Amino acid sequence: MTLIQPPSDQVLDRAAALLADGKLIAIPTETVYGLAANAWDRDAVAKIFAAKQRPANNPLIVHVAAVDRIAEAAMMPLAPELQHQLDCVVDFWPGPLTVVLPRASHISDWVTAGRDTVAVRIPSHPVALRLLERCPFPIAAPSANRSNYVSPTMAQHCDGPMDQPGIHQFIEMVIDGGDCDFGVESTIVALQQGGPRLLRPGGISAEMLADRFGITVEQLTQATNDRPVESETGNEVTSAMLAPGMMKEHYSPSTPLVLYSATQANSSSKRVGRIAFAQLDASDTSRYAVVETLSDSGDLREVAKGLFAALRRMDHAGLDLIVIDTCEPVGIGLAIMDRIHRAAATPLS
Incomplete structure (x- = not known):
């Protein structure tokens, strides 16, 4: 029930x-x-x-x-x-x-x-x-x-x-x-x-x-x-802690999460998913087993709204790795990058 x-x-x-x-x-x-x-x-x-x-x-x-x-x-x-x-x-x-x-x-x-x-x-x-x-x-x-x-x-x-x-x-x-x-x-x-x-x-x-x-x-x-x-x-x-949300590792999926780098190589032996902040071209899309696009235009308000739901869907997609886009830490972008860095347990520079 x-x-x-x-x-x-x-x-x-x-x-x-x-x-x-x-x-x-x-x-x-x-x-x-x-x-x-x-x-x-x-x-x-x-x-x-x-x-x-x-x-x-x-x-x-x-x-x-x-x-x-x-x-x-x-x-x-x-x-x-x-x-x-x-x-x-x-x-x-x-x-x-x-x-x-x-x-x-x-x-x-x-x-x-x-x-x-x-x-x-x-x-x-x-x-x-x-x-x-x-x-x-x-x-x-x-x-x-x-x-x-x-x-x-x-x-x-x-x-x-x-x-x-x-x-x-x-x-x-x-x-x-x-x-x-x-x-x-x-x-x-x-x-x-x-x-x-x-x-x-x-x-x-x-x-x-x-x-x-x-x-x-x-x-x-x-x-x-x-x-x-x-x-x-x-x-x-x-x-x-003085307030919630201040732990170094937080908001984390069970599947390993890494920040996207244009120079990174994807192993063909792994199922890799990509969370994209805007539409990818066909060649980029083909490199991944699953792609989640949070905004057609890269609107960071849309990215923020869909971020956690996309992480959850990716976490239950049988992937070996999740790769996620980044943005400038300005405006709502600061909140987005704060969550991503904590989810990936990487320092926010």
Whole structure:
């Protein structure tokens, strides 16, 4: 029996009740599908880590329904400098922007990996917002896949054994909100004394944020001086990350992934697939067992939207190797290249 349900009012009412009862469900957002739990319920949040096999030092993003509900997750009022920074970007909400703020006391260490900060956002997906409006609590929702695997961008990715050891056996329901519009996770920026810092590129570009903050992209993206803290939320003490999506290896298919180079040779003894960002000519196409074209014209918005789904299809195509195109790390290209480098476990230069 499928877990996938349409986003009717009746289904959303049931979903809110399941979350209130400490259960896990998969929900659509404009970025990727999330594995959702009541962010105020410590035991429910712990189930997320068990389901995803997620390390306890990797914090979660908390989703709230509106700006006037930020206090459900963050300590309000903010210090004047932090409030000014938030005011600069608040109109990106609802949308694919996450901000790291001082945490509220009722947010558990499981959510924040023991840190005194919390990552918060307001999703723009209408189904996610309708669900959040029904819940008198915020929702913690990392991507609905096992830790380090390719993020899900359609409901079918959350309901089945194809990414075993998957998470479908841990969830009560998948709410089908269609394909995700952005296809890569939200931008994460830390609002802090001394200036904001970009922690993860995403749908809101570094250039857009730097313009709002009145600083350069270089200032926004410079390495943070944040010092790791010790997390004791799991079975062992580890250094807690400041935000999700900061692991060197992440978003990875099981099939080896390499970045395309025009000089590389393809062995005829291997089944090699190619993920292309634009149409290839016939001679290029013939070199590969499978070719996925993400955009006819090379539109990077289309590339971002289709990236994770293509990686999943390639991963189940019986290939020995996946070769993927690259782009300039500018605008949404920075988010695309961040995901590709982490999926291939190569450094982002």
